[in-house]
């Protein structure tokens with residue numbers, strides 16, 4: 193058995209191994225229990241040996257180096273493993289797995305992390321097939337800031353792929369496995385925490401070049417590595433999650449351009465463009481920092497957003513104006529029906545009848561020979577007219593008001609109400 197058995201304890205009984213979570217070329221990850229608090233943790237153990245050129249073996253719980261010539265190499269890896277743990281412990285980001293403790297035991301080294309109760313995105317697509325664009329963006333939008341936090345400390349992950357992103361059941365995404373990560377020391381020299389990983393499809397050209405580099409050329413080749421190297425892998429990861437296809441190699445992208453990619457038609461052109469930009473074979477054509485991605489994506493989406501809002505606002509205002517005019521016109525017609533019939537000619541006819549009665553009364557009173565007959569009849573007509581027309585007018589006025597009031601009561605939500 194190459195791994196620790198369930199029930200094995202570490203740190204004098206502080207941790208109890210439960211099961212193996214994963215085994216890579218440079219380490220074994222276990223699910224364990226922190227006994228005092230009965231809390232689940234993940235513990236990674238340095239164990240080199242996945243790829244056949246094992247320099248260590250296990251005897252009981254002990255990891256033993258196969259021969260003394262390998263001892264130095266193993267010690268170097270152990271020092272780097274410790275560095276990886278310390279770097280991770282110093283990175284505090286909700287989307288980076290939290291590292292709590294580092295210790296040496298059993299002839300090897302361990303670090304203790306939060307246990308993520310979830311699965312890797314590889315497991316998820318193996319089970320569900322390709323993921324929806326909105327889900328992929330949801331995860332990547334969490335991974336990018338986490339990566340940015342690492343990049344700000346000059347730590348490049350260098351092994352980003354669906355296997356190394358975990359999601360829990362609440363949809364929270366975590367970047368794990370900084371096993372291949374590199375770090376720029378303050379002096380400007382670069383150190384590799386462990387041997388480099390190489391996953392076809394996810395590996396930017398400058399990283400493949402570095403892997404093929406001789407020792408002399410290594411430092412030079414390292415200068416090509418930077419945030420853009422991780423950005424390439426994030427693009428490749430997005431592509432894999434969206435299509436469930438192995439991402440095209442840089443060579444193929446160089447040869448075929450956009451045709452190297454086969455997206456399904458429901459992927460938005462902005463996401464396609466983003467992936468193609470991130471996966472540019474020439475590192476200088478890629479986004480140079482996570483910030484650049486955020487800025488571009490944010491600005492384009494914010495511009496789009498604003499436009500939509502402005503357009504929507506303008507449309508709404510225009511429609512509101514049109515509606516108001518229509519309601520005002522319709523209300524006028526309605527008002528004439530309910531009230532303004534006051535000015536209807538029939539009331540003048542009534543007034544005229546009153547006037548005629550006034551004239552008849554005038555002639556009767558004055559007689560036809562009265563010298564003041566004409567002015568008298570004019571006064572009599574006006575008086576007769578007003579005596580009939582005015583009370584009718586007042587009556588109709590109040591009747592009209594009453595009609596409007598009743599109509600409004602019967603139509604409380606009619607938009608014409610306010611113009612009546």
Ligand SMILES: Nc1ncnc2c1ncn2[C@@H]1O[C@H](COP(=O)(O)OP(=O)(O)O)[C@@H](O)[C@H]1O
Pocket residue numbers: 213214215216217218219220221234289305306307308309310311312355356368369370371
């Ligand atoms: N903190 C963690 N919580 C839960 N599972 C983990 C955790 N870290 C790693 N794993 C599981 O172990 C597997 C291997 O871990 P990883 O760190 O990627 O090492 P490697 O790829 O070198 O074996 C992961 O794919 C994941 O399934």
Ligand SMILES: [Mg+2]
Pocket residue numbers: 216355356369
């Ligand atoms: Mg891994």
